[in-house]
Amino acid sequence: MTSIGAVGDTNSSISVRGLWKVYGPKPDRIVGSELADLPRKQLQTETGNVVAMREIDMDVAPGEVFVVMGLSGSGKSTLIRCLTRLIEPTAGTVMIGDVDVTKAGKEQLLDVRRNRVSMVFQHFGLMPHRTLTDNVAFGLEVRGVDKVERRKHAEQTLELVGLSGMGTYRPHQLSGGQQQRVGLARALATDADILLFDEPFSALDPLIRRDMQDEIVRLRREVNKTMVFITHDLSEALRLGDRIAIMRDGRFVQVGTPETVVVEPADEYVENFVRDVPRSFVVPVEHVMRDIDESAFAGTVTVGTKVRDIVKLVATSDLPVQVVDDSGRGVGCVDRVHVLALIAGVEE
Amino acid sequence: MTAVAIAPQAATKTRSNRSRLAAIAVAALVGIVVIYKVTRGQNVPTWLDLHVQKNAQSAYHWVTQNTGKNWALRATKWFGDALKWGVERTVTLLRWLRWTGVLAVVFAVGFIRAGLRTALIGTSVMFCVGLFGFWDKTMITLAIMLVAVVISMLIGVPLGIWSGLSDRGEQLLRPVLDTAQVMPAYVYLIPLLSLFGIGFAPAVLATVIYAVPPAVRLTSLGIRQVPVVTTEVGRSYGSTPRQLLGKVQLPMARSTVMLGLNQALMMAFGIVVIASLLGTNDVGNEVLKALQKSDIALGFSAGFCIVFVAIALDRITADVGHPRGLPTWAKSKRTLWIAGAVLVVGAALFGKVFDLPVFPAWRLDIGSWAKSVIDWINDHFRHGVPLVGGTGTVSDFIVRDVLFPLRGMLQSAAWWLVVAVAAVTGWWVRGWRLAMASALCFVGIAAMAEWDLAMDTLSQVLVAVVVSMSLAIPIGIWVGRSPMLEKVLRPVLDTAQVLPQFVYLVPVLFLFNVGPTPGLIAAVIYAIPPGIRLVALGLREVPAAPREAAISYGATPGQELLKVQLPLALRAIMLGINQVILMVLATVIIAGLIGGGGLGLEAVSGLTKPNLRLGDGAAAGISIVLLAVFLDRVTQAWGNRFGYDDEHK
Numbered sequence: 002m003t004s005i006g007a008v009g010d011t012n013s014s015i016s017v018r019g020l021w022k023v024y025g026p027k028p029d030r031i032v033g034s035e036l037a038d039l040p041r042k043q044l045q046t047e048t049g050n051v052v053a054m055r056e057i058d059m060d061v062a063p064g065e066v067f068v069v070m071g072l073s074g075s076g077k078s079t080l081i082r083c084l085t086r087l088i089e090p091t092a093g094t095v096m097i098g099d100v101d102v103t104k105a106g107k108e109q110l111l112d113v114r115r116n117r118v119s120m121v122f123q124h125f126g127l128m129p130h131r132t133l134t135d136n137v138a139f140g141l142e143v144r145g146v147d148k149v150e151r152r153k154h155a156e157q158t159l160e161l162v163g164l165s166g167m168g169t170y171r172p173h174q175l176s177g178g179q180q181q182r183v184g185l186a187r188a189l190a191t192d193a194d195i196l197l198f199d200e201p202f203s204a205l206d207p208l209i210r211r212d213m214q215d216e217i218v219r220l221r222r223e224v225n226k227t228m229v230f231i232t233h234d235l236s237e238a239l240r241l242g243d244r245i246a247i248m249r250d251g252r253f254v255q256v257g258t259p260e261t262v263v264v265e266p267a268d269e270y271v272e273n274f275v276r277d278v279p280r281s282f283v284v285p286v287e288h289v290m291r292d293i294d295e296s297a298f299a300g301t302v303t304v305g306t307k308v309r310d311i312v313k314l315v316a317t318s319d320l321p322v323q324v325v326d327d328s329g330r331g332v333g334c335v336d337r338v339h340v341l342a343l344i345a346g347v348e349e
Numbered sequence: 350m351t352a353v354a355i356a357p358q359a360a361t362k363t364r365s366n367r368s369r370l371a372a373i374a375v376a377a378l379v380g381i382v383v384i385y386k387v388t389r390g391q392n393v394p395t396w397l398d399l400h401v402q403k404n405a406q407s408a409y410h411w412v413t414q415n416t417g418k419n420w421a422l423r424a425t426k427w428f429g430d431a432l433k434w435g436v437e438r439t440v441t442l443l444r445w446l447r448w449t450g451v452l453a454v455v456f457a458v459g460f461i462r463a464g465l466r467t468a469l470i471g472t473s474v475m476f477c478v479g480l481f482g483f484w485d486k487t488m489i490t491l492a493i494m495l496v497a498v499v500i501s502m503l504i505g506v507p508l509g510i511w512s513g514l515s516d517r518g519e520q521l522l523r524p525v526l527d528t529a530q531v532m533p534a535y536v537y538l539i540p541l542l543s544l545f546g547i548g549f550a551p552a553v554l555a556t557v558i559y560a561v562p563p564a565v566r567l568t569s570l571g572i573r574q575v576p577v578v579t580t581e582v583g584r585s586y587g588s589t590p591r592q593l594l595g596k597v598q599l600p601m602a603r604s605t606v607m608l609g610l611n612q613a614l615m616m617a618f619g620i621v622v623i624a625s626l627l628g629t630n631d632v633g634n635e636v637l638k639a640l641q642k643s644d645i646a647l648g649f650s651a652g653f654c655i656v657f658v659a660i661a662l663d664r665i666t667a668d669v670g671h672p673r674g675l676p677t678w679a680k681s682k683r684t685l686w687i688a689g690a691v692l693v694v695g696a697a698l699f700g701k702v703f704d705l706p707v708f709p710a711w712r713l714d715i716g717s718w719a720k721s722v723i724d725w726i727n728d729h730f731r732h733g734v735p736l737v738g739g740t741g742t743v744s745d746f747i748v749r750d751v752l753f754p755l756r757g758m759l760q761s762a763a764w765w766l767v768v769a770v771a772a773v774t775g776w777w778v779r780g781w782r783l784a785m786a787s788a789l790c791f792v793g794i795a796a797m798a799e800w801d802l803a804m805d806t807l808s809q810v811l812v813a814v815v816v817s818m819s820l821a822i823p824i825g826i827w828v829g830r831s832p833m834l835e836k837v838l839r840p841v842l843d844t845a846q847v848l849p850q851f852v853y854l855v856p857v858l859f860l861f862n863v864g865p866t867p868g869l870i871a872a873v874i875y876a877i878p879p880g881i882r883l884v885a886l887g888l889r890e891v892p893a894a895p896r897e898a899a900i901s902y903g904a905t906p907g908q909e910l911l912k913v914q915l916p917l918a919l920r921a922i923m924l925g926i927n928q929v930i931l932m933v934l935a936t937v938i939i940a941g942l943i944g945g946g947g948l949g950l951e952a953v954s955g956l957t958k959p960n961l962r963l964g965d966g967a968a969a970g971i972s973i974v975l976l977a978v979f980l981d982r983v984t985q986a987w988g989n990r991f992g993y994d995d996e997h998k
Contacts, residue, residue: 085585113587116587120581120582122578122582126579126582127579130600139582139596140586143586143587143588143589143596197585
């Protein structure tokens, strides 16, 4: 995968401040006013407005995977569309790298869409009148890359997502999972540093969905891109996200690492969501370890390993598990009792 | 438990509502009858007359005397000449191609678009046109159609794109298209005639007016049907609006736009015969002559020419997706088109070199064959058939015992009573606004000073609609519930929809007495296929879930039909009635030409004797429009009442 621009530089960060989207007549007067705090139904009958998204602040660091999770109608699709102004936000600013998208003129906006950001859609959005190659090459085509070059690049990208040699097929000849691989290839083909995912896997069967999530994890390791990922599936969010934002009624109710969200839910709403998530799935070993004072261990794991991954070790041996940092230096160890306490939810 | 307790209350409430409505209806009916008896014979007062006849007549004379004298009239003349030139050149081209070349074109287009089967069907159908004996005159018709359809697409596709991309565009265009489609063709022949005189130019324009609406509508539909996500993809990757249109929206709308071309062609064929009133000397004109001279053989052979050309063009332009089973060299479209062009030129040169005649002397005398069938039917079934009585008897019954009494009643009723009944109908269907509009339509008709003719036409429309619907609804229900029957009837219904109205007039004219009956019967036959189709479609589109639920609770097929399927299909059926009424109106107007009388006859005589009667024709034309608008609006609003999405009606 060739990549344009230095990966991880500030050009691939996203910074959002006070972003609002209000539908209906004279939306400006709603922003930040007392009206915005009215219950949804009352506001709609009184002024005819609907607040889809309110007061969103978010910062995504270069190379980070930022997941926005919420139920349908929570405003998450509106948010991701406002990032490149597919939907025009009512108020607030969006910075992509050093470009103020919300103030960008026509040319600059096209430049952001063509060169910096690529998007993957829920229902794939493949074009039935084009071959897979021409679908994947679409972003390059509108950018004005010549035919031979863009097709060559598109075919390479198809290879990357595991569809090599299928370039002359048409979308309707593929399964849902394959179609979304094409959607992914189309996004990768532009070499944009930022990828936006709008519930990309929710239309797929559970097993295929899992495959595709693995694909994202793999991509993350290989091509270090900044990603904003929308989903309504908590386990997907926990698997993929460096940080997760939980969205409800158009606002973020909590932003944090998977662990924080599960262990310290901000309110009852989030708590209801994460209640059934076993803590051992999200809590890393270093959060339950004690200091080392012996020399015999059941095994050794690195910092960041989730507790559930050492359950087997402590179950088959009475010895503790050693935790080492990236350089291999021991930083602590975990006993069976720590693991059990975490699972039971009685650790102090 | 509460639900059970509430239910009987609700039931009594609706029942008392219903009986109150029934009482009001009966009272209204009695009231109308009483008022009718007391006030009958009150004619439209003279102060209401707008003198349209006189004004239109003098406007016509002014135009004919001043042709070329000011810039507007010069431009008009120039435009008309350009159209005439286009048609004449096309005729020259078709003649140059010879019959071999024309057949090669049909074959090549059919093959490239839909494969060998379609190519062969199209070619042989076209060959039959020659066998029927009107090859050259059919080529003139074809030239008019081609020029008109090309112009229609040139106008229709850009307008369609506009209306597909912009809501404002759609709002502006919709009423215009609606009106163009509701108006029977006779109506705009008169203004065209007065501007362009007799000839190809007004014929082409009349055809264009008819063919543009489907081109616009289907282009717009195609663009609006592109899924939101696909346009979002286009935008999110940085397409300019122009790129979005060229790379995403238009390619995805392609097959719908092609359907628009197909529909435009079919609409164009619908008015071939009527357009020939403007003096085109083509095959449509032959049909017209046959109808006026009651020449059975001529009517059939010329009529079949039109039908067969229509079928051939329908086949080769209908979109069937990608042809299968092509040899490998034919996989590329470009190679195919080049091969097609070579074939066409080759066939034309072949005709030149061997100096082939216009068409070989082989003939299929379908005309006299049809004449003998008609004669035989007339000899055996005119009178004295047990039970039904025969065509003559049916004809007499409809005219004497149904049509004349109704017509008499409408004509003798006080004019303001008819206006009032129209207003009440509008009010009952939708409310005050429609009531006002309906009343205005009829006051307008009164102002045209063609009141009795309008009532004559209205009575014919009412009779034909009642007959059509009482046949189309039961058959439609049957077809909608029996996949077997649907399969059998479908090709028949499809073909019936392609045929122009005049085709139905030819046989019925010779089977039934001259007078209003053939028009009525033709209207019924013309309107029944779409009626059946829409009813059946409505039934079949009812989602499976509620029907399954009904069956799982033990509903009999009858209960399932009455309690689930019909109520859910009601709206579609009502909109079907709207279509039927408009088709009936169009046919009844045309039938004026063959003895139906009414506004249609008045409009035609305005066309055939423009120097004397153009004004009368114009007034009749405006009356037809007003009648059409009234019937369309009322039935459309009526259909919409049954939608389940507008709960607060």
